[in-house]
Amino acid sequence: MYIIILYYFNFDIIYKGAVQGIRELPLSLISPEEYTTTKEEEQRMYHNRADGGFVYFDDGSYTSGAEKLDITSSNDSLLMTSLSFSNRHRIWMTVNNHDVLQALDNCNNEEQQILNLKMLALKRPFSASIVEEYTNTATIKLSATQIPIVNWKQMQRVRMPNPTQAWSLARAKWEKQDERKVSMKKMKQ
Amino acid sequence: MVSSYPCLMPSQLAFRRTIIHYQTPYNLPLFAMILLLLLLVPTALAFVLPYNRCRIPTTKIKHDSPLFFSSTTNDNWKSCTQPRFDEFANCIVGPWSNVKDLKQQDEVEEVMRSCGGKYFLSFICISSYYIISTLI
Numbered sequence: 001m002y003i004i005i006l007y008y009f010n011f012d013i014i015y016k017g018a019v020q021g022i023r024e025l026p027l028s029l030i031s032p033e034e035y036t037t038t039k040e041e042e043q044r045m046y047h048n049r050a051d052g053g054f055v056y057f058d059d060g061s062y063t064s065g066a067e068k069l070d071i072t073s074s075n076d077s078l079l080m081t082s083l084s085f086s087n088r089h090r091i092w093m094t095v096n097n098h099d100v101l102q103a104l105d106n107c108n109n110e111e112q113q114i115l116n117l118k119m120l121a122l123k124r125p126f127s128a129s130i131v132e133e134y135t136n137t138a139t140i141k142l143s144a145t146q147i148p149i150v151n152w153k154q155m156q157r158v159r160m161p162n163p164t165q166a167w168s169l170a171r172a173k174w175e176k177q178d179e180r181k182v183s184m185k186k187m188k189q
Numbered sequence: 190m191v192s193s194y195p196c197l198m199p200s201q202l203a204f205r206r207t208i209i210h211y212q213t214p215y216n217l218p219l220f221a222m223i224l225l226l227l228l229l230v231p232t233a234l235a236f237v238l239p240y241n242r243c244r245i246p247t248t249k250i251k252h253d254s255p256l257f258f259s260s261t262t263n264d265n266w267k268s269c270t271q272p273r274f275d276e277f278a279n280c281i282v283g284p285w286s287n288v289k290d291l292k293q294q295d296e297v298e299e300v301m302r303s304c305g306g307k308y309f310l311s312f313i314c315i316s317s318y319y320i321i322s323t324l325i
Contacts, residue, residue: 020278020299020300020301021299021301022278022300024297025285025295029287056277057272058272058273058280060277060281062281082281084280090285121288122286122287122288123285123288124284124285125286156269172271174268174269174272175266176266176269
């Protein structure tokens, strides 16, 4: 019986493939002054789905960073996020953890600008297969220097069922708020 | 004494005296005050003492770290399915180009990393040996 159970687990691992992840675009694209552009030495971020600091969404948006932001540590790792839009566009942003913590420290329940935020507007290149679909969709004008005004249609949150539990994305509870309620709130603001 | 109650009969007078006699030790305002104190003091102590020392049960929960979404209301949240990595990968994996400079183009790649696969063959060998040996 013991052997059969072990077999099941091994087959399960092989059937599911493995731990999946994505390798982002080279960092030299978003910050050419900081990162090298040679093909051999280009630096890319690898986002592993098993990493607790990497949270992804069905539309292709994601955020990746440290699980805990510690104000006392001098950690200079990157906080990275990508916002996807319906017309094959996305906005890719990176910022140092240190700059985020500084902004959090200065804000008193008010909006606080994050310094040294790197941003890049990206779009899917034209290809024969998607050109018809692409021309039919309404395009939004994205500037590479300005953060666009985003109309949030639905709020979604993820948290552990119990606040005392340690963070684990696989065990986290996903919740969404009614679309109508969010737009009403937006209108009131 | 009699002159003070001219209309009362001697028996009535005796009754009156007993009433007066028994009323003296039962000082009603004082009795009520003591009762009130007995009720109020434990209640007041329950609020003053730390919650783990008083007998009144409490539902206080201490949070060591700030809560996410503390500014949003807790109502109207409905459980939903967690995002699927396949869906996410379909949307992000592939070529992307810079909006400002279309020549700057690169690709987001999907990476698969095997998890325990390298031990699979050795596992098959060992487990098949045990199975065969038990069958024989």
